[in-house]
Amino acid sequence: MKFLKPFFKSSAFYLFLTILLWQWAFSLELYSDFFFPSPAQVVAFFWENCIKGSALWQAMDISLKRLLTGYFISLAIGIPLGMLCHKSNFLKLTLRKLALSFQTLPSICWVPITLLWFGQNNTAIIFVVCMGSVWGLIIGTENSIQRIPNIYLKAAYTMGARRLTLLRTIVFPAAFPSLITSLKQCWAFAWRSLLSAEIYISTIDGIGLGQLLHYGREMQAMDQVISIILVLIAIGLFIERFVFLPIEHSITKRWGEGSF
Amino acid sequence: MDAVEKTRIVVENVSKFFTSNLGRVQALKEVSFCAEEGEFVAILGPSGCGKSTLLNMIAGLETHDQGIIDVSVENVNQPERHRMMMFQESALFPWYNVIQNVMYGLRFKKGLKRADYTDVALYYLSLVSLKKYAYSRIYQLSGGMKQRVALARALAPNPQILLMDEPFSALDAVTCEQLYKDVQRIWRSQHKTILLVTHNIREAVVLAQKIIVLSPHPGRVIREIKVDLPYPRNLHDTAVSDLTYQITAILNQKSL
Numbered sequence: 001m002k003f004l005k006p007f008f009k010s011s012a013f014y015l016f017l018t019i020l021l022w023q024w025a026f027s028l029e030l031y032s033d034f035f036f037p038s039p040a041q042v043v044a045f046f047w048e049n050c051i052k053g054s055a056l057w058q059a060m061d062i063s064l065k066r067l068l069t070g071y072f073i074s075l076a077i078g079i080p081l082g083m084l085c086h087k088s089n090f091l092k093l094t095l096r097k098l099a100l101s102f103q104t105l106p107s108i109c110w111v112p113i114t115l116l117w118f119g120q121n122n123t124a125i126i127f128v129v130c131m132g133s134v135w136g137l138i139i140g141t142e143n144s145i146q147r148i149p150n151i152y153l154k155a156a157y158t159m160g161a162r163r164l165t166l167l168r169t170i171v172f173p174a175a176f177p178s179l180i181t182s183l184k185q186c187w188a189f190a191w192r193s194l195l196s197a198e199i200y201i202s203t204i205d206g207i208g209l210g211q212l213l214h215y216g217r218e219m220q221a222m223d224q225v226i227s228i229i230l231v232l233i234a235i236g237l238f239i240e241r242f243v244f245l246p247i248e249h250s251i252t253k254r255w256g257e258g259s260f
Numbered sequence: 261m262d263a264v265e266k267t268r269i270v271v272e273n274v275s276k277f278f279t280s281n282l283g284r285v286q287a288l289k290e291v292s293f294c295a296e297e298g299e300f301v302a303i304l305g306p307s308g309c310g311k312s313t314l315l316n317m318i319a320g321l322e323t324h325d326q327g328i329i330d331v332s333v334e335n336v337n338q339p340e341r342h343r344m345m346m347f348q349e350s351a352l353f354p355w356y357n358v359i360q361n362v363m364y365g366l367r368f369k370k371g372l373k374r375a376d377y378t379d380v381a382l383y384y385l386s387l388v389s390l391k392k393y394a395y396s397r398i399y400q401l402s403g404g405m406k407q408r409v410a411l412a413r414a415l416a417p418n419p420q421i422l423l424m425d426e427p428f429s430a431l432d433a434v435t436c437e438q439l440y441k442d443v444q445r446i447w448r449s450q451h452k453t454i455l456l457v458t459h460n461i462r463e464a465v466v467l468a469q470k471i472i473v474l475s476p477h478p479g480r481v482i483r484e485i486k487v488d489l490p491y492p493r494n495l496h497d498t499a500v501s502d503l504t505y506q507i508t509a510i511l512n513q514k515s516l
Contacts, residue, residue: 156353158321159364159413160368255398255399256400
């Protein structure tokens, strides 16, 4: 049994234990199965919608497209505006203050506005994703440029760097470690906003994960609800592990420990 | 490599004012001195005498309110490639490795091919005995090594003037001593005009041919001292100690 030892120390083992515990709790039959489904029911749901059918894949596709569209619009707007906020005193007094106020607003509050403006469609959801994530990014970008040690700029300036070269070779790389924290936060806000919007808004042009989750409740299909939640967690972990963690690792490798 | 032209730094009756919450404060009062081509000049003074401000103005990073600052034929208004600066902290860019840092200033030099950047950078790295660290990351270097890379970076574009803003003040005594030797060697072999700002009297005596002593509030020149000791100088030479003692006495007398 020695070869099993690494398994007992891995998180896979604890996941297995959790599923076992879940099955045991289900077998006590305290609640009916549409309140509290068994692991087997959840597996069956995945079988039906992922392998036999493709409803889950389609929903994932739609949701991720909305998320990425919204996120990249936020980046395209938020980063330049954040940089301009740093440069211009006027924008610091106006746009930055506006961003600070809107940042405090929970993104779900944009839903009534977006429904009236755009109707029940993709655009409405992407709008909520942007509104939920762009304001924090403006503030974050401004802060990360603010925090660049002046000595880097002075050194580059005395060597002859100006304008675009200064921006490309000094400002961006120097701000990058703290900017990546803002990008991560922006992603988290975008993700949360997407789900709020999808649960709230029934769209005619495509059903996303949030909508599937919501319909699961309406149809009292708890296996569907739990399955979608598991998918959402998996997507969150995947992005963290395969997008942000490698970027952070590469920064640590270049800058040394404690560079965030 | 460059066309030879006389590089003379002339500072004449330069004054500088700051506006603080105490009102208008004079940082520098009618400071005058000059540095000939190839000369090693130290600007010595206690903190608050405006010596770094003076250096920044010569570097073109700050403007002066009165007087003339003249470097060769052109007026100082913008930093130019023929004068490079070294700072108190290393100011190396951590997103680049060692050799990329040394190469940084080369891109602004006209007439230098991209293909030659590596060779030039390696030459200056070997001058500061750090060739084998060319591909290390900045955080892997010690404080002394960082300042040597900073020195190589400042030298790489082959400037005529090197401006040093207390580059040794954050280093330990042993590292300093080694660097004093390196700087003397490099200055003599590379024929640079060096302007060193420092509060360390012994450091000024070991390195400079001429010491401009400033006194604070407002910063003004109280003495100009020629140091006629032969190079290479050592921190522990008796002549160095004697002169250090004399200058200490001058500064103490002034601060009373």
